[in-house]
Amino acid sequence: MPASALAATDPPVMVPEPADIRHVLGHVPTSVCVVTATTPSGPVGVTVGSFTSVSLDPPLVVFYAGCDSASAQAIVGARSFCVNVLADDQQEVCAAFARRTPDRFATGDWEFEAHGPPRLSGAAAWIVCDVEGSHPAGDHMAVVGRVRDLAAARGPRNPLLFHRGQLARLDRARGVHAPTHSFDWWDR
Template identity: 60%
Template sequence: MSGPSTSEKPRPVEAVDAALFRRVLGRVPTAVSVVTAEGADGPVGVTVGSFTSVSLDPPLVAFFCGLHSASAAAIAAAGRFCVNVLAEDQQRQCAAFASRTGDRFASGAFDAGENGAPQLRDAIAWIECEVDSTFEAGDHLAIMGRVQRMTAAGSDRRPLVFYQGRLVKLDSAAVRHAPSHPFAWWDA
């Protein structure tokens, strides 16, 4: 099977209905994280549902915020950040860091990580990064981080998940081990 000819012009993309786009992509569950940094004016943080791993070698992760987000700009300017992966019982912190007003850090206890970025005490994992690069991605700013340190909490608490426009909990059956075939291609 052959791919498209290099002389063929790509077809223009037709406008995608925003409501349909949200409805269809709302079927993709995402873990909820709070990204924090020690900014020039003190600690800064923002809730994201668009955190992802990018590369194993070098270890890179990325998250996306609205293009005009003051929090994203402050995190990028700080040069380092921490991704705090929220547990299913941290809806309060999720809402606080998603808010545009109020003291976001009053929603729970935190400590400074090794890179200075706040680490939320009850998160289930912490990923400390140095900003590797930033770039515009449509109406969002992408911030890529080079992982410096990472830690997982020593508990079996489950992650907070965003699905179809709301916060949901994983069913307890979803966390049981089910034998499966190894993904040989994963390590290739």
């Protein structure tokens, strides 16, 4: 049978509505991070809800930001950035960097180094990266970073989460023992 005959019998591809995609994917909790960089014009930063590890060897991470984000474009141009994983009491920092406010760095306690991106004191973790590359991903851009330094907070600093369209905390999960024997594959 010719390929054109097969194509004619395939059902039409249904594309979900953006509101449906947002609703369903909102059930997947994500971390909330502020990605920062130092540029010749000063520090820049943007709140992102799409950040994850990519590879251990080489050590790579990725974050996604809107294609029209001037801050994300400046971060790519700076060639290095810091992912500040917000702690659950840093909601004001999240809001400041999600808006187009003139002095975002007035919110939070920031550490500015001479040759590095700004780091947020009290963050649940921070990861300093060199830009490995960036590429379009629909209405966002994917920015891949090669990890060159990182640290997690000492003591109990839980991350701020985004779930079902709002900021969330891990309060309900604290102190609950979840067996990990089924996740032995993770350590390989």
